[in-house]
Amino acid sequence: DIVMTQSPHSLSVSLGERATINCKSSQSVLYSSNNQNYLAWYQQKPGQPPKLLIYWASTRESGVPDRFSGSGSETDFTLTISSLQAEDVAVYYCQQFYSTPYSFGQGTKLEIK
């Protein structure tokens, strides 16, 4: 089974500053036949279900602001929020869908400094 590990567990960033969340998988999630990384990012606000932000490691879901970006390959991935807004306060999860059982990171709580 693939284990997903996020860092940091929590993060405080000032409004307008950059926020960076890391995600590491215990094995590569890069599928060589299509050169795609089977990695997604979600945002969960209190009392709400998660919302898809990024898939294929770097493809932004329709309607997601372009301040959100994903990068990385194989086992190391990053979600970056280029200029933090108040509405970005949430818990962020990475998820691998390379192989079942699909798995999530433990989450990173993002707060305003």
Next chain:
Amino acid sequence: EVQLVESGGGLVQPGRSLRLSCTGSGFTSGDYAMTWVRQAPGKGLEWVGLIKSKAYGETTQYAASVKGRFTISRDDSKNIAYLQMNSLKTEDTAVYYCTRGRSWGYFDYWGQGTLVTVSS
């Protein structure tokens, strides 16, 4: 507009059974894999299992923690997916989300969730 609505949650004693339903609208559910994800109170997300579309044989896969106890099924004529939960344990207490799977494995739409509490 795509919507997923879960129902069937509630309080149940350990060892008993419960069936959750997920009703989809705004899309043809038969074209998609449907997945259940749960979240214990104050905890992270845990993938429970999925059922692929009819085109892929309605194959099911489960997390080890629920395999043999939980069963996912679907009725595409009603746009409903089900999660049958048997031999429930206290550690199954969670909000259960129904999700639509794109490329099987990432989830573009989520229901609001239904709370299952397993307690005596």
